[in-house]
Amino acid sequence: MTASVIIVTNPFEPVTSRSVHAVEAGMTVGALLLECGIAEENWVTGPEIRIGTDMVSADVYALRVIGAGDIVTVIRWPMGGGGGGGGGKNPMRVVLTIAVMVAAFYGGAALAPYVGSAFAEAGIGLTMEAATAIGAGAITLAGTALINTVVPAPKPSIPSMSWGGSGAIPAASPTYSLQAQGNQARLGQPIPVIYGRHLIYPDLACEPYQDYVGGEQFLYQLHVVGQGEYEIGQIRIEDTPISSFEEVQTEIVPPGGEVTLFDPDVITAAEVAGQELIAPNLVASGDDGFVGPFTANPVDTSAGALGIDVVMPRGLYYANDSGSLDARTVQWRVDTRPIDDNGDPLAEWAVLGNESRTAATNSPIRLSFRYPVSPGRYEVRLKRLDTKDTAERAGHEIRWAALRATLVGQPDFGPVTLLAVKMRATDNLTQRSSRMINVIATRKLPVWSETGGWSEPQPTRSIAWAFADACKAQYGGKLADARIDLKALATLDAVWIARGDSFDAVFDTSMTVWEALTRIARCGRAVPIQQGGIVRIIRDQPQTIPVALFGPRNIVKGSFKIKYVMPGDDTADAVTVEYFSSRSWKPDETTAKLADSAGDNPAKVNLFGCTAKDHAQREGLYIAANNRYRRRLVTFRTELEGMIPTYGDLVAITHDMPRWGQGGEVVGHQGDVLALSEPVEWTEGAAHYLALRRRDGGLAGPYRVQAVPGDPTKVRVLDPLTVVPYTGGSEERTYFSFGPGQAWAQSGRVLGIRPRGEQVEISAVAEDARVHVN
CATH class of the missing domain: 2.60.120 (Jelly Rolls)
Known part of the structure; x- marks a missing residue:
């Protein structure tokens, strides 16, 4: 269970200066402050802490436990003023407190619906009271976000919550931040990992140095391209190929190799x-x-x-x-x-x-x-x-x-690819351009097949093998092959290759392994899950055969609930996908909308790892369709058969409350005639179908059926039966689901399976084939 922490670093701008973090419930307020870099001796004069709307005094910070679902607001007030030396009352604090209280009083309740929607997008459920508390505490202005049920957007790992200090804030990415682009010595920051084909401004591996030969000045720089092995397609200075500079020499050093162009370890x-x-x-x-x-x-x-x-x-x-x-x-x-x-x-x-x-x-x-x-x-x-x-x-x-x-000797840089550059000072090279060296590299990764196992590393842009590498590598999950669903990855790899989907990205900032896996999978319209100690990847793609049937006979009475997410004026009707273009190697965006959408209110989504416009357009259309057509969330309880499906599986749901088909048991079977426990209703002029539940929980059918005149509890099966219905009394009888056309049941995508004592709670979203048009 988690709690939510809102940090406001500037009370003058409580909206733009706030950040929201998820923390584990059960920690004390004091432990939270220590993680924020605030020492115990500064607690009294430090930030103001509120849980909900109640202020927490400093003398109980070490004792006050943050509970599940709590909303903790941390406000850093300006220091000094009042009585000199900061020792007396702070008039600025009083003024700001009044201002925040007034804004909260009028704005909190009004903003609560928007806050609730934003937190729901992040996977955190809030009551109206909690949403109001957040709106009142942080004056959060947030619009209604997109619904993305089966493949949610990646949730970033908790960033450093320190107010500042050495090492508190991770350095900006030299790849994705235009202001930070350039060759830097990023001390204490991660060595980049590149997947697919991407441009990178490689970090400095050691301190550059210079000397003079024949009166001319030479500069020596050693760069780290990234962890692992790469195929270097092009080396450039800013946008110009390095071959245009006769005064520049380069050397690519693979993992385990030695630099021969110059002495690399010079102080x-x-x-x-x-x-x-x-x-x-x-x-x-x-x-x-x-x-x-x-x-x-x-x-x-x-x-x-x-x-x-x-x-x-x-x-x-x-x-x-x-x-x-x-x-x-x-x-x-x-x-x-x-x-x-x-x-x-x-x-x-x-x-x-x-x-x-x-x-x-x-x-x-x-x-x-x-x-x-x-x-x-x-x-x-x-x-x-x-x-x-x-x-x-x-x-x-x-x-x-x-x-x-x-x-003496060469340093051990580890399993990384290096780029050595020797430059002679001329009019062509400036001090700035010497720090703008970039390469376009393609990662080499082993590729797995069921017959041949792992191959030698080869250039690849595959989503599947980037996912596998993040699971296996020392900088990743360090998992053995037995703990990765490699067969599913090989199957999905063929799907992604056929679609032209790839993952081209640079991981050069700190994050959890699971967040990295989520980002990689998201580029392929998939999510990672861990099941039985095995990491699996589930793609949201068309499925025609449900893996299980749930109806009135195996849904616990009173547990069936439907939540309808109703669109409003602020609901997005299009999706603007931000991606990193491989044409310009700069951020770009494209807007996708359904054919009958005006596209006047687009929502922005960042697709990390996407470098092609057509790929971004496809994913934008998928998200837009998902937002429109998947708006019915279903929750129900069943017995242990609820463990049959897994995340993302298609299940058939029959229930009389929303009139999703008609269900019951087969009580008799003679030839092609089935006797049912419930009378069924027929729709004139429509073809009717009946599906049966197998003994293993799977689905048989649906079969075309017709009415038996004079008896509404019997149907005649027109298609050959592939199962023999059980109608005895020593075990559960065969369940059926009946209805006209496709209305014999509602298909749903499983979103969650949670044990509840001797029962299992299943969460699903009503499926719609229109989501998968692209």
């Missing part, structure tokens, strides 16, 4: 940032003239080489009287010594190199030097050795631009 010391090396003739008295020392590599690392960058920003020259340039020379020394993890030296200073440079140019000179060292941790210092020419005509300056440490 650049942040402390070195262009310090000038002071010449001996300018060194202050008592100064040794050294710049540094600076630590090259951090604790618990071992460097195998050290790199130094020096820059002569004005060049090296002397402008003589004739207007030409005379040469100047600069000399410097590089020293290093090993240190331990505490930064204490392990040996005396040693000279890594004595370097010099002579030139006659006023263009900047940039040089890089690499020195192999014995593996260890080091600090480095530099010293200028020559006398500086301080004349106005001279350019004779040297600066220490960078210190790098190349670590």
